[in-house]
Amino acid sequence: MNFWNEPRGVRSWLLTTDHKRVGVMFFFAVSLFLLLGGVFALILRLSLVTPNNALVDAGTYDRLFTHHGIIMVWLFLIPSIPSTFGNLLVPLMIGARDVAFPRLNLASFYVFIAGAIIVLVALFAGGVDTGWTFYTPYSTATPTAIVWVAIGIFVVGVSSIFTGLNFIATTHAMRVKGMRWRDLPLFVWTIYGTSIIMVIATPVLGMTLLLVGADHVWRLGLFEPNTGGDPVLFQHLFWFYSHPAVYIMILPGMGVVSEVVSTMAHRRPAWYGAIVVATIGIAVVGFLTWGHHMFVAGMSDFDVGIFGVLSMLVAIFSAIKVFAWISTLYGGSITISTPILYVFTFIFLFVFGGMSGVAVATTSLDVHWTDTYFVVAHFHFIMVGGTITAFLAAMHYWFPKITGKMYSETWAKLGCAVVSGGFIVTFTPQFLLGNHGMPRRYATYPPDMQWLHVISTIGAFLLGFGLVMTLVYLAAAWVNGKPAGDNPWRSASFEWRSPSPPPHENFAEPPKWTSGPYTYPEDQA
Amino acid sequence: MTPERAHVWRLAVWILIASEALLFAGLFALYAGYRAEYPETFARAASEDIAWMGGVNTMILIASSFAMTWAVVQAREDRVRAATWSLVIVIVLGLAFSALKLTEWGVHISDGIVAGAGYSGPDEGPGTRLFFTLYFLMTGLHLFHLAVGLALVVWMFVAARRGALRVLPLELVALYWNFVDLIWMFLWPMFYLLRVR
Numbered sequence: 001m002n003f004w005n006e007p008r009g010v011r012s013w014l015l016t017t018d019h020k021r022v023g024v025m026f027f028f029a030v031s032l033f034l035l036l037g038g039v040f041a042l043i044l045r046l047s048l049v050t051p052n053n054a055l056v057d058a059g060t061y062d063r064l065f066t067h068h069g070i071i072m073v074w075l076f077l078i079p080s081i082p083s084t085f086g087n088l089l090v091p092l093m094i095g096a097r098d099v100a101f102p103r104l105n106l107a108s109f110y111v112f113i114a115g116a117i118i119v120l121v122a123l124f125a126g127g128v129d130t131g132w133t134f135y136t137p138y139s140t141a142t143p144t145a146i147v148w149v150a151i152g153i154f155v156v157g158v159s160s161i162f163t164g165l166n167f168i169a170t171t172h173a174m175r176v177k178g179m180r181w182r183d184l185p186l187f188v189w190t191i192y193g194t195s196i197i198m199v200i201a202t203p204v205l206g207m208t209l210l211l212v213g214a215d216h217v218w219r220l221g222l223f224e225p226n227t228g229g230d231p232v233l234f235q236h237l238f239w240f241y242s243h244p245a246v247y248i249m250i251l252p253g254m255g256v257v258s259e260v261v262s263t264m265a266h267r268r269p270a271w272y273g274a275i276v277v278a279t280i281g282i283a284v285v286g287f288l289t290w291g292h293h294m295f296v297a298g299m300s301d302f303d304v305g306i307f308g309v310l311s312m313l314v315a316i317f318s319a320i321k322v323f324a325w326i327s328t329l330y331g332g333s334i335t336i337s338t339p340i341l342y343v344f345t346f347i348f349l350f351v352f353g354g355m356s357g358v359a360v361a362t363t364s365l366d367v368h369w370t371d372t373y374f375v376v377a378h379f380h381f382i383m384v385g386g387t388i389t390a391f392l393a394a395m396h397y398w399f400p401k402i403t404g405k406m407y408s409e410t411w412a413k414l415g416c417a418v419v420s421g422g423f424i425v426t427f428t429p430q431f432l433l434g435n436h437g438m439p440r441r442y443a444t445y446p447p448d449m450q451w452l453h454v455i456s457t458i459g460a461f462l463l464g465f466g467l468v469m470t471l472v473y474l475a476a477a478w479v480n481g482k483p484a485g486d487n488p489w490r491s492a493s494f495e496w497r498s499p500s501p502p503p504h505e506n507f508a509e510p511p512k513w514t515s516g517p518y519t520y521p522e523d524q525a
Numbered sequence: 526m527t528p529e530r531a532h533v534w535r536l537a538v539w540i541l542i543a544s545e546a547l548l549f550a551g552l553f554a555l556y557a558g559y560r561a562e563y564p565e566t567f568a569r570a571a572s573e574d575i576a577w578m579g580g581v582n583t584m585i586l587i588a589s590s591f592a593m594t595w596a597v598v599q600a601r602e603d604r605v606r607a608a609t610w611s612l613v614i615v616i617v618l619g620l621a622f623s624a625l626k627l628t629e630w631g632v633h634i635s636d637g638i639v640a641g642a643g644y645s646g647p648d649e650g651p652g653t654r655l656f657f658t659l660y661f662l663m664t665g666l667h668l669f670h671l672a673v674g675l676a677l678v679v680w681m682f683v684a685a686r687r688g689a690l691r692v693l694p695l696e697l698v699a700l701y702w703n704f705v706d707l708i709w710m711f712l713w714p715m716f717y718l719l720r721v722r
Contacts, residue, residue, distance in 0.1 A: 100533050165540045173533040199540050203548035211551070211662075219642035220658045222555065228652040233558050237551050 002404070002501040017102035018504060022109050023087030024402070029113065030084060033075035034388075035467070040068035042464055045426075045457040051450050053443045061443035062129035063144075069132030070123065070149065074156050075116050077387055078245060081252035082198070083112070083163055085394045086191045088402060090167060092495035092502060093185045095176025095511040100169035108162035115155030122148035131441060133242070136223035136234040140215040150213035157206040160248075164198030167191050176494075178513030182276075185493055185517045186262075186269060189276050190255030193283035197244045197251075201287070205241030208234065232297050239290035247286040249383050250350075251279060253390030254321055257343050260397050261325045263491040264340040265332030268518040271324040278317040285313050295366045304363050311361035318354050322347060333522065335489065338412035342393035345420040346386060353381025356431065371441075374434025377427045385423055392419065392470065399474065400484030404501045407477035415473065418466035425459025493517040531693050538697045542704045545670070549708060552663050556715060559659070563652030570649045570656040571720035573638065578629045579717035582622050583709065589618035590706045593678070593699045600692050608695070609685040612678055615702070619675045626668055630661070660716050667712060670705045677701065 003020045013021060044064050047055035056064065087105065091098055099105050122128070126145025130138060139146055171184070171192045184192075211222055212234070221227030223234040262269045269275060291299060291307030299307075325347065334340065356378040360366045369375055400406050429452040436452075438445055445453065487496040494517050498507045560567045596611035637645035640661040644654050677698045684690050 101537065161544050165537055165544070168540055169533050169537050172536055173529055199544045200547055203544050204551045207548050207551040214662075218640065220640055220662075221642070221654060222658055227654050228559075228563065229655060230558065230562070233555060237554065240551075 002499065002503050004501055006504050015106070017098065017106055019087050019091050019099045019102065019105060020402070020502065020506075022105050023084050023089075025109055026079060026087060026112070027084040029109075029116070030076050030080050031471075033071055033116070034080075037068055037071035037076055038464055038467065040064055040071065042460055044068060045460040047443070048445075048453045049450075049457050051445050051447045051453075056443075058443045059129065062131075062441070063127040065441055066128050066131050067123050070119065070128070070153075072384075073132055073245070074153050075119065077249045077383060078156075078160060079112065079163070080249070080387055080391050081256065081394060082167070082191055082194055082248070083108070083159075085187075085256065085391075085398065086163070086167060086194075086252060089398065089495050090170060090188055090191055091174065092498060092506055093188050093493060093517065094171065094174060094179060095494050095507070095513065096170065096174035097505040097507070098174075099166045100172075100174055101166050104162050105166050108159045108166070111162065112156055112159035115152050115157075115159060118152030118155060119149055120152075122152060133238060134209065134212055135238075136212065136215070136231045137225070139212050140219075140223065142216075147213040147216050150209040150216075153209055154206045157202040160198045160202045164195035164202075167195040168199070171195075176511050176513050182273075183516045184276075186258035186272070186275055186279075187252070187255035189279050190251045190258075193279045194248050194251045197248050197283055197286065201241040201244040201248075204237060205245075208237040208241070232294065235294050235297055236290070239293045240287075243290040243293065244283075244286045246379070246383055247282055249387045250390075251282060253346065253387050254279070256390045256394040256397070257325060257346055258321075259493065260339045260343050260393050261328050262518055263397070263489045263493065264335045264337060264343075265329050266335075266490065266520045266522045267328055267332045268520060268523050269324065270327040271320070272518075274320050275324050278320040281317045282314055285310060285317065289314060292361055292366075295363055296370045308361050308363045312358055315354055315358045315361075318350070322351060337396075337489070338407075338409060338416055339393045339397035341413060341416045342389050342396065342420075345416070345423075346389040346393060349381050349385030349389060349423065353378055353385055357382060369434060371439055372434035373430040373438045373440055376440045377430035377434060380427050380430070385427070389420070389423075392416070395470075395474070397489070398495075399477070400488045401495060401500045401502075403478050403481070404484055405477050405481030406484040406488060407474055407481055411469075411473040415466055415470045418462060418469060422459050422462030422464070422466050426456050426463055427459070429453070429456045429459075492519045526693060534693060534697060535700075538700055542700065545704065549663070549666065552659065552666070553711070556659050556663070559652060559655045560715075563650065563655070565721075566650040566652040567656050568719060568721045570653055571716055571718075573633075573636075573647065573649070573657075574660065574717050574720075575629050575632065576717055576720075578625050579713055582625050583713050585618050585622045585625070586706045586709050589615050589622070590703050592618065593702045596681075597692070597696050597699045600690055600695050605685055605688070605690055608690060609682065612682040612685060615678050616675065616682065619671060619678065623668060623671065623675075626664065630664075633657075663712055664716070667705070667708055670708070674698070674702045674705045 003018055013025070016022065043056070044061070047053050047061060047064075053061065087099070122145040126148070128142070128144045128146055128149050130142055130144070130146065134146070134150075171188060175184070211220070214220055215222055221229050223229045223231050225231065258269055258275060289307060289311045291303060292311045295304050295307075356374070360369055360375060360378055396407070396412060433449055433452050433456075436449065438449055484500060486500045489496070492515070494511070497511065592611045592614040596608045596615065599608040599611060633639070633646070638657050640658040644657065646657070649656070681690065681695050681698050
């Protein structure tokens with residue numbers, strides 16, 4: 001008897017208030033959107049194989065990259081880890097029976113689905129060609145389905161706020177008796193930091209997109225120069241959310257890495273306190289860096305400098321984490337398993353992407369790289385490389401927890417190699433393309449850039465193949481994998497102290513706080 | 526309800542209010558940006574708004590917040606009758622605010638002052654349309670929040686009539702109502718007081 005089959009029936013799933021079931025439903029939804037967004041990416045890459053774009057016309061190309069961006073950012077990356085693994089694990093990790101507001105949690109799922117359906121219907125029925133950033137004044141004039149997409153993303157945002165509110169309340173109030181803030185697992189800390197960003201930043205985006213929609217319908221002219229409006233103000237409002245949003249994506253990923261590193265090295269995380277400070281530091285400073293998206297949009301040199309320096313501050317917090325992970329691993333008896341391999345990929349991509357982030361935060365260099373493939377490569381390394389590898393690490397790490405089954409390590413390691421290799425082959429050439437002057441969002445390019453585009457496309461298909469392969473062997477393991485046992489990684493963390501898969505209310509008997517989430521015998525020795 | 530559970534509910538409503546505040550924040554930022562860009566236009570355009578209606582509405586909301594808080598005080602002392610009457614006062618004042626606000630909109634619209642491209646009111650210089658677009662958007666969003674608050678107060682009133690009034694929900698509704706009131710305290714100077722005469 002566990003949460004999968006107790007209680008039984010479709011109805012009990014659709015109306016469930018069990019955080020694990022809500023997490024599972026979110027997982028299937030966002031995985032579907034990942035594949036959908038990926039298909040758009042593959043079509044884009046295919047059409048870029050030839051310099052003059054023989055596959056689609058320029059208008060279709062604009063829609064393709066817009067749809068890719070919108071689906072990936074709002075329907076996959078934002079909810080990817082918080083709504084799935086956050087939902088599945090936060091209550092387990094703090095020894096709670098459920099989240100603070102289980103019905104609100106279920107509502108957040110249905111609101112998300114409703115928003116996603118509005119967005120997808122708008123995309124497939126009309127399409128949008130503004131790019132996922134919706135820059136004015138074009139977005140208020142485009143003849144495409146911008147209004148419905150704006151409404152859909154607003155609705156998805158409401159779901160984000162519900163989720164964030166729930167996690168903050170849960171972390172504050174539902175911890176098992178005796179668990180202090182300084183005992184909190186690092187994954188819970190990152191979800192907490194993410195939730196703060198969700199409830200504070202999302203409403204600004206929601207309002208901004210509604211304004212774009214209203215502008216489109218009623219010609220308000222709020223951002224249009226011919227009525228005295230200022231298009232750059234839109235960019236400020238948009239990035240006030242959309243920059244912190246990248247920390248919504250990456251912070252939970254960092255939390256996953258901290259958990260996997262500690263478990264696989266069988267040690268207490270080095271510099272726990274510093275990681276917590278860095279987590280909250282990123283969440284707070286993340287709100288003060290939005291201007292670095294607008295270095296060439298006409299800000300004063302002083303503002304540009306301030307935003308540049310603040311952006312680099314994020315790199316310091318991130319570096320603290322990277323050093324902490326490495327020093328946790330250093331000298332530990334590491335179990336080389338698929339999750340830790342994904343963590344190695346994460347650290348590589350994150351350091352590489354992060355360093356290129358410091359480079360583009362350097363204002364004089366950014367002028368050269370703005371709106372080129374260099375920026376595209378940078379944010380794919382961080383957002384996608386970071387978030388997807390962390391998502392896959394989490395998937396492999398907690399798979400035995402959620403399903404009670406174990407996958408084939410051979411297939412999983414092969415899958416990890418294909419995904420990691422595919423990713424690097426896709427995006428490394430894009431750094432070179434960008435530095436060479438290839439602008440983003442262009443359907444055509446000079447013939448001497450072709451070889452780099454071809455390599456990038458090959459990598460994209462490799463990456464896509466790796467993801468499908470992962471899906472297949474995990475599905476196979478779910479159906480007839482070997483039983484994993486309650487705690488296959490010998491983790492000390494709280495979520496592994498209940499049966500795998502966990503029963504309906506998480507713990508067979510009320511859990512007791514006896515030792516912290518990172519108490520390993522190896523540390524005592 | 527356990528004290529822990531009550532704590533969770535209070536926390537949740539405060540988070541919700543923080544979120545709501547940020548929903549308005551984008552519009553406040555736009556107002557600040559455009560006011561800095563067109564200070565004279567905004568000062569002249571504010572004179573078009575009907576000062577006495579704004580002033581009376583401010584009084585109404587302050588009084589309603591007082592009545593709302595009084596209802597909580599009475600409910601805590603278990604004086605349901607007094608609490609119920611306080612809620613009636615809140616409802617009446619809330620309706621009065623809405624009526625006055627809609628009347629002011631009506632006067633504006635008949636003068637050609639509307640949001641967006643249909644604007645045919647007085648030209649106060651560059652940025653006039655921006656001022657009135659923001660005026661309609663912000664007072665409109667505020668009125669929408671007030672309507673939601675009013676629905677919540679009616680719900681509390683019905684509960685009180687049924688003898689099922691609980692203190693915590695009432696307290697949380699009062700918190701929300703005071704927040705909506707507070708938003709107006711910013712809108713009032715922005716659209717009525719900072720003007721030329």
